Amino acid sequence: MKMDIVLIPGDGIGPDIVREAVKVLDAVMDKSGHTVKYTTCLAGGCAIDETGVPLPPSTLEAAQKSDAVLLGAVGGPKWDTVPGDMRPEKALLGLRGGLGLFCNLRPAILYPQLSAACPLKEEVVAGGLDIMVVRELTGGIYFGERGLSADGQSAYDTMAYSTAEVERIARKAFEIARGRSGRLTSVDKANILETSRLWRKTVECCATAYPDVQLTHLYVDNAAMQLVRAPRQFDVIVTENMFGDILSDEASMITGSIGMLPSASLREDSFGMYEPIHGSAPDIAGKDLANPLATILSAAMMLRHTFKLEEEAKMVETAVSRVLEAGWRTGDIFSEGCSKVGTRQMGTLVAEAVGQE
Numbered sequence: 001m002k003m004d005i006v007l008i009p010g011d012g013i014g015p016d017i018v019r020e021a022v023k024v025l026d027a028v029m030d031k032s033g034h035t036v037k038y039t040t041c042l043a044g045g046c047a048i049d050e051t052g053v054p055l056p057p058s059t060l061e062a063a064q065k066s067d068a069v070l071l072g073a074v075g076g077p078k079w080d081t082v083p084g085d086m087r088p089e090k091a092l093l094g095l096r097g098g099l100g101l102f103c104n105l106r107p108a109i110l111y112p113q114l115s116a117a118c119p120l121k122e123e124v125v126a127g128g129l130d131i132m133v134v135r136e137l138t139g140g141i142y143f144g145e146r147g148l149s150a151d152g153q154s155a156y157d158t159m160a161y162s163t164a165e166v167e168r169i170a171r172k173a174f175e176i177a178r179g180r181s182g183r184l185t186s187v188d189k190a191n192i193l194e195t196s197r198l199w200r201k202t203v204e205c206c207a208t209a210y211p212d213v214q215l216t217h218l219y220v221d222n223a224a225m226q227l228v229r230a231p232r233q234f235d236v237i238v239t240e241n242m243f244g245d246i247l248s249d250e251a252s253m254i255t256g257s258i259g260m261l262p263s264a265s266l267r268e269d270s271f272g273m274y275e276p277i278h279g280s281a282p283d284i285a286g287k288d289l290a291n292p293l294a295t296i297l298s299a300a301m302m303l304r305h306t307f308k309l310e311e312e313a314k315m316v317e318t319a320v321s322r323v324l325e326a327g328w329r330t331g332d333i334f335s336e337g338c339s340k341v342g343t344r345q346m347g348t349l350v351a352e353a354v355g356q357e
């Protein structure tokens, strides 16, 4: 198979971590005989600096023509004062919205080797943790009308959802839950928000087609609390855009670090954009300190979801597991008795472990 992949390294640690994921993808190509063509494109702060806009039309076009996109991260203090519509983060919304990527999968898996890096008590996570957060990605408050009054003294953002938008993400979540333990938690704020009441009603309607899936509803504040009290009660969580953003950062820390959580942003066909859930981490950018595993695991999700190469995806995940088993850790997941490595060495170790017997 020939894969046409657009790379968008972005800002901060973005280039560091994408470089390591490419190392690992190349190792997979060597072992599997597939071939890949990379096209590197600008988005985010670096695109503002080069072209004056966060998402150059050429980047969106290249992404549209490709099979899949691997993105690092965008943003940083340098661009924090630019007007809202021109911020680096707008590039992400432009890509997600422009490519129609409504379904964001964020798997929070606690590798048994990383139990010491999990901040929760041992007994709370005993038996492991494997939660799939299904986040609606092209609607809600991120994409609603917003504004600032002329005198700068008031502002608004609008959260809007249609039944159709809720239905398509709910169906995805039910399908995913059906393929796992059959438990689905829908998270909303139906005690306050009209959009959440529509969300809940629509999810309930969808549920009738999935009698084998056990559906429960939680308010988002309770869900945030339950995630640290008893995270093992969750299997698949489905929620709207902003709640999913916040809950996935929280879930990531239970797995040891935000540097461990990959994501896939999907639509109905096989195209996808893959990125770690964390940001550009300006505090550690360019210092060889970033954990590249979330990006490497995002590349594994790309092999699985876009290219349907399950075996190759598992090769990458097994390689990560083996490197952790051997005690190698970046600073964010380090614990006593382990060996500390930098971004580059972690990438090299995983690439070397790919396809090892």
Ligand SMILES: NC(=O)c1ccc[n+]([C@@H]2O[C@H](COP(=O)([O-])OP(=O)(O)OC[C@H]3O[C@@H](n4cnc5c(N)ncnc54)[C@H](O)[C@@H]3O)[C@@H](O)[C@H]2O)c1
Pocket (backbone or CB within 6 Å): 013, 072, 073, 074, 075, 076, 077, 089, 092, 258, 259, 275, 276, 277, 278, 279, 280, 281, 282, 283, 284, 289, 290, 291, 292, 294, 332
């Ligand atoms: N998808 C994206 O591109 C994305 C996501 C979130 C934030 N951002 C942007 O990134 C910038 C920084 O945001 P922030 O500080 O709130 O969040 P962040 O995720 O960049 O960093 C939060 C903390 O986690 C650490 N961290 C993040 N990724 C890490 C990794 N791979 N290895 C080790 N440590 C890691 C950072 O050092 C920092 O201490 C902002 O401009 C924000 O808008 C972009």
Ligand SMILES: CC(C)[C@H](C(=O)O)[C@@H](O)C(=O)O
Pocket (backbone or CB within 6 Å): 089, 092, 093, 245, 277, 278, 279
């Ligand atoms: C940078 C921002 C737009 C983005 C989001 O909120 O979706 C990020 O936090 C993420 O989780 O991917």
Ligand SMILES: [Mg+2]
Pocket (backbone or CB within 6 Å): 245, 246, 249, 277
């Ligand atoms: Mg986020």
